[in-house]
Each structure stands twice: as C-alpha cells, then as structure tokens.
Amino acid sequence: MESNTSxxxxxxxxxxxxxxxxxxxxxxxxxxxxxxxxxxxxxxxPLDTAEQPAQASSGGGFVLYQPDQPTVEGSLATPPATPxxxxxxxxxxxxxxxxxGTYGGxxxxxxxxxxMTSPPAGTPSRRGRGVVMAVSAGVVVMLLLALGAxxxxxxxxxxxxxxxxxxxxxxxxxxxxxxxxxxQTVINVVKTDQPxxxxxxxxxxxxxxxxxxxxxxxxxxxxxxxxxVNGFSxxxxxxxxxxxxxxxxxxxxxxxxxxxLKISASNLRAITLANSSNVQVGEFDIALGNPLGLQQSATFxxxxxxNRTATEDASSGGTGATLTGLIQTSAPINPGNSGGALVDLxxxxxxxxxxxxxxxxxxxxxDGIGFAIPSNRVSYVVNQxxxxxxxxxxxxxxxxxxxxxxxxxxxxxxxxxxxxxxLVAGFSNDAAGSSPAQQAGIKVGDVITAVNGTQINNSxxxxxxxxxLTPGTKVNVTxxxxxxxxxxTVTLGERPANLNG
Numbered sequence: 001m002e003s004n005t006s007x008x009x010x011x012x013x014x015x016x017x018x019x020x021x022x023x024x025x026x027x028x029x030x031x032x033x034x035x036x037x038x039x040x041x042x043x044x045x046p047l048d049t050a051e052q053p054a055q056a057s058s059g060g061g062f063v064l065y066q067p068d069q070p071t072v073e074g075s076l077a078t079p080p081a082t083p084x085x086x087x088x089x090x091x092x093x094x095x096x097x098x099x100x101g102t103y104g105g106x107x108x109x110x111x112x113x114x115x116m117t118s119p120p121a122g123t124p125s126r127r128g129r130g131v132v133m134a135v136s137a138g139v140v141v142m143l144l145l146a147l148g149a150x151x152x153x154x155x156x157x158x159x160x161x162x163x164x165x166x167x168x169x170x171x172x173x174x175x176x177x178x179x180x181x182x183x184q185t186v187i188n189v190v191k192t193d194q195p196x197x198x199x200x201x202x203x204x205x206x207x208x209x210x211x212x213x214x215x216x217x218x219x220x221x222x223x224x225x226x227x228x229v230n231g232f233s234x235x236x237x238x239x240x241x242x243x244x245x246x247x248x249x250x251x252x253x254x255x256x257x258x259x260x261l262k263i264s265a266s267n268l269r270a271i272t273l274a275n276s277s278n279v280q281v282g283e284f285d286i287a288l289g290n291p292l293g294l295q296q297s298a299t300f301x302x303x304x305x306x307n308r309t310a311t312e313d314a315s316s317g318g319t320g321a322t323l324t325g326l327i328q329t330s331a332p333i334n335p336g337n338s339g340g341a342l343v344d345l346x347x348x349x350x351x352x353x354x355x356x357x358x359x360x361x362x363x364x365x366x367d368g369i370g371f372a373i374p375s376n377r378v379s380y381v382v383n384q385x386x387x388x389x390x391x392x393x394x395x396x397x398x399x400x401x402x403x404x405x406x407x408x409x410x411x412x413x414x415x416x417x418x419x420x421x422x423l424v425a426g427f428s429n430d431a432a433g434s435s436p437a438q439q440a441g442i443k444v445g446d447v448i449t450a451v452n453g454t455q456i457n458n459s460x461x462x463x464x465x466x467x468x469l470t471p472g473t474k475v476n477v478t479x480x481x482x483x484x485x486x487x488x489t490v491t492l493g494e495r496p497a498n499l500n501g
Contacts, residue, residue: 182284189286189347190298195240196271197341199290200224200247200261202232212289212340213237213261214349216382218270220245220263223382224339225354226252227312229259237263240296251385255321255394255497257312257354258378260385271341274348276374279303279327287331287353287370289340301331301368303350309464310355310371322460324467326371327351333370342372349375390497393431397469397492399477400435402426405458406447414445418480420457421447430493431471440490442479449485450478467495 200213200222211228215221222237229235235247245263252259280303287299305328312321329342333353342351351372356365384391403422404410411419424446427435442448448456451465452475469475471494478487 185345186284186286186300189343189345190288192347193271193286193288193341193343194296194298195269197240197288197296198222199238199293199295200228200339201236201238202229203234203236204232206231210290210293210336211338212336212353214339214341214352215268215270216273217386218266218268220265220268221250221382221386222247222261222263223352223378224259224261225352226254226257226259228339229261230254235261237261238295239265239268251389251391253381253385253391253497255495256373256377256381256391257321257323258352258373258381258385260382271343272348273375273379274344274346274350276327276350276376279306279344279350279374281306284345285329285331285350286343286345287329287333287337287340288343289337289353291332291334291336293336299332301329304328304330304369307464307468308371309460309467310357311460311463312355313358322463322467323354323371323373324464325374325377326355327374329353329370329372330368331370332368334365337370349378351375352378392497394495394497395470396467396495397471397473397475398430398436398495399462399466399490400428400430400437400493401442401448402428403448403459403462416447416480417483418447418449421449421480422456422459422462423447424479429496431496432493434493436490436493437477440477440488442477442488442490443481446479446481448477448479451475466492471495 196215198213198215200211202209202211209228209232211224213222213224213228216223229249229252235249237245237247239245245265247261247263250260250262283303285301285303287301289297291297291299307324308326308328309322309324310326312323327342327350329351331342333356337353340353341349342353344350351374353370353372355371357369357371358364359366380395381391384393401422402425404425406416406418406421406423408419410416410423414423416423424437424442424444426444427438429435448462450456451462454461454465456462456465466475469492471492473492475490475492476487477490478485
C-alpha cells in the first residue's frame with residue numbers, strides 16, 4: 001500500500017556525519033542551522049471568522065476540523081514496492097498519478113564563430129609599420145571579441161557534444177550561498193530525523209488503517225494519535241529500515257488525541273523534543289510521515305499561527321475532543337500524516353501533526369492549513385501514559401459549564417441580548433467533584449462573553465482561554481444576564497482526565 005522509499009540524501013561532509021551521530025542518550029542530535037538574514041517583523045492578523053457559519057453544539061466552532069485520519073484504507077491498491085519514474089498509483093482513496101515525461105537531449109554546438117579575416121595582400125611597404133600596427137590592433141580586438149564570445153558560450157552551459165544548447169538553453173541561475181545553506185539544512189534535517197519516524201498500520205474488525213508515529217525513547221516507545229489506534233486491535237510498526245515489529249498499546253488519552261505504543265527493540269534513534277513555547281510564527285518547519293501510505297515522505301512549510309483551538313469532527317474519525325494550543329503549519333498534512341513529526345530546522349520535534357482544516361463550502365480538506373499538538377503538551381501527556389497507562393492529571397484549567405454556542409437563531413429563541421457568546425446550559429464537575437463556575441455564582445441562562453477581557457464568541461474560544469491556564473488560576477468572567485452585564489471572579493478547577501470539557 002505504500003512505497004518503501006530509500007533515503008536519497010547523503011551528507012556531503014564528514015563534519016556533518018559527526019554532527020548527526022546519535023548521542024549517548026539515544027536521541028537525535030539537534031542540527032545547527034546556519035544564521036539567516038534578519039527580516040522585519042510582519043504585522044499579525046487575527047483569523048477572520050466573519051464568514052464562517054456558527055455552530056450550536058457544545059464542542060462546535062467556526063469551522064469543522066477533520067483529524068488527519070488514517071481512515072479505513074483496506075481498499076487501496078498496493079503500489080509498486082519501489083516506485084520508479086513513470087510509476088502509476090491507483091486506488092479508491094487517492095487518484096492515479098500520471099507518469100512524468102522526460103526531457104529530450106539538446107542538440108547543437110556551443111561554440112561561436114571565432115574566424116577573423118586576413119589583411120589584404122599587396123599592402124604598400126611605405127605604410128608597412130602603420131599598417132602592421134593597425135592590423136595588430138585589429139587582430140587584438142578581434143581576438144578579445146572571440147574570447148569573449150567563447151567565454152559567454154561556456155557560461156551558458158554549451159559544449160561541443162550539445163551543439164544546439166548555445167541557442168536554446170537558459171543561462172544557469174546563480175544560487176545565493178544563504179539559499180544553498182537553507183537547502184542543505186533541510187536535507188540534513190530530513191536525513192537525520194527520518195529514522196525516528198515510523199509507519200503505524202492498525203487492523204481490526206473495521207478494516208485496516210495507516211498512520212504515523214514518532215520514536216520518543218530508544219527502547220521502543222512510540223507516540224502517535226489516539227485516533228490512529230482507537231477501535232483497532234492489532235498494530236504493526238514499520239521502521240525506516242523497512243523492518244516490521246508488532247506493537248502494543250501502552251496508554252491512550254482521547255482528550256488530547258495522543259497514544260503511546262511499544263515495540264520490542266533497542267538502540268532506536270529517538271527524536272529530540274523542542275520547547276514548543278519558543279516556536280515563532282514564520283519559522284520554517286518540516287512534516288515527516290506516511291501520507292496516503294507513502295512511507296518516509298517530507299513536506300516543507302512555515303509556522304502559520306500559534307495557540308489555535310479546534311474541535312475534532314467525531315463523524316470523520318476524530319475523538320470529538322477540543323484541542324488547544326495547536327501549532328498551525330502550511331506544510332501539507334494529509335491522511336496518514338497523523339501521529340508523525342513536525343520538526344524545526346534544528347531537527348527537533350515541535351509538534352505531532354493531527355488535524356486538517358475542513359472547507360465548509362465543499363467539505364474538502366483545506367490546503368496548507370494543518371494543526372499539530374505542541375511538543376510540550378506531548379511530553380506532559382506521554383510521560384504519564386508511559387508511567388501509569390493513562391492520564392492522571394491534565395494540568396488544565398476548568399470552568400465547569402455545559403455550554404451552547406449563541407447564534408442569532410439561539411438568541412431570538414431565548415430572548416438573549418447578545419448575538420454571540422457561550423450560553424450556560426448546565427454545569428459539570430472538575431477533578432475535585434464540583435463546578436467552579438456554579439460555586440462562583442454563574443447561573444444557567446447566563447451568556448459568557450469574555451474571560452479576562454478576551455472576547456468569547458463560541459465554545460472553542462472559551463476552551464482556548466481556559467485550557468491554557470493552570471488549575472487554581474483566578475479569572476474574571478463577563479456574563480450577560482438578562483439586560484445587565486456582570487463580572488464574576490472564578491477560581492479554575494482542574495479539567496478531569498476522563499471528561500472532554
């Protein structure tokens with residue numbers, strides 16, 4: 001179902017070989033990226049939600065987010081084991097790719113006409129010296145012109161075995177050293193990190209699905225998405241070398257859409273985790289995974305935005321969880337990338353690709369808009385899953401309300417004074433067994449419109465603010481109650497590990 005692509009990248013220098021050598025703790029060494037020219041800071045622009053239809057569901061938002069699901073792909077035709085030039089893939093889940101044509105050779109000579117005419121015979125001797133000097137000067141000029149023409153032909157890539165190239169080929173483009181450095185850095189990162197990315201094949205009564213995973217410990221622990229393993233019973237991990245291992249589920253956390261697998265292996269190359277709080281909008285990133293079952297694929301992009309919040313569409317294979325703090329990337333994310341690696345130019349993991357935005361106009365996945373769970377959250381969850389098999393503490397703030405997004409229709413039906421916000425429909429308990437909102441005096445029928453001065457238009461906005469705060473944090477909640485506005489101070493509880501709230 002997928003091509004077993006070899007690694008075409010070879011390090012050009014021995015220094016790089018030493019640099020990429022696995023460190024003593026089994027982790028992938030960070031790659032020193034060359035200094036890039038400073039660029040002026042670009043103004044940020046908030047995400048425009050004006051044209052997105054509002055949703056009246058407890059977990060809905062301005063746009064549906066579709067998990068980069070492995071989906072059932074048992075019907076996929078198996079492509080060639082080693083795709084060659086002109087290979088064609090076909091199958092129900094993705095269209096056939098037409099083979100690329102090849103360029104024909106160039107014909108023609110790359111040399112110019114360097115012939116010079118001889119001086120006329122019978123030149124009077126009395127003009128001998130002057131004529132000789134004039135002729136000599138002319139010969140020098142003609143020789144210089146000929147040499148210039150020859151040099152130009154060589155610069156344009158001409159050669160005697162390709163006579164037409166002097167007339168048909170474009171001049172070679174001079175690549176700046178900074179661009180060459182960037183290109184080599186990308187090659188080095190892919191070469192270094194690909195051994196840390198695996199393919200995860202899940203099988204069960206519903207068929208077979210393919211996703212990705214990342215080696216986080218050299219003794220065989222692999223992180224992936226919960227929706228890659230949820231509902232399946234057996235799992236096979238394919239390493240970058242092509243070897244396969246049966247995997248066992250160590251633990252899952254549906255609310256964070258993360259899971260940990262374990263294979264019987266040692267001395268694996270574990271990826272190095274970056275501090276995702278240092279990630280900046282505009283920095284380059286690389287997505288590594290197995291999109292559509294095409295093993296060891298790499299795509300390139302930039303960090304488009306930070307701290308995004310999205311609710312997974314459960315109807316398309318997601319967990320239905322609301323994920324916060326997400327990294328938005330322009331690197332193409334496709335089905336099969338789920339659970340793979342989003343890395344920076346130092347080769348460090350900054351996130352786990354998980355979601356793709358859905359175009360609400362036609363239901364298709366929006367190009368160039370993908371989301372990754374940040375590495376700091378991945379580390380927090382994975383350590384608990386390895387130690388306990390489940391999440392014991394979320395570390396996330398919790399208000400404790402059951403909510404409904406306010407739309408003009410909801411506002412009209414309930415006689416509300418505002419057209420957006422979060423309508424309190426009930427309460428839910430935190431990890432300690434009580435509702436912080438109810439204890440603070442928030443009532444059913446209140447509409448939450450702001451938290452600490454940040455406008456709240458829907459449930460995703462509310463979750464994005466609260467889940468990025470720690471339990472015990474005091475927040476000022478602005479509510480519309482009837483025709484009056486009130487500000488209520490609430491001490492946040494902890495989000496329960498078994499509740500999507």
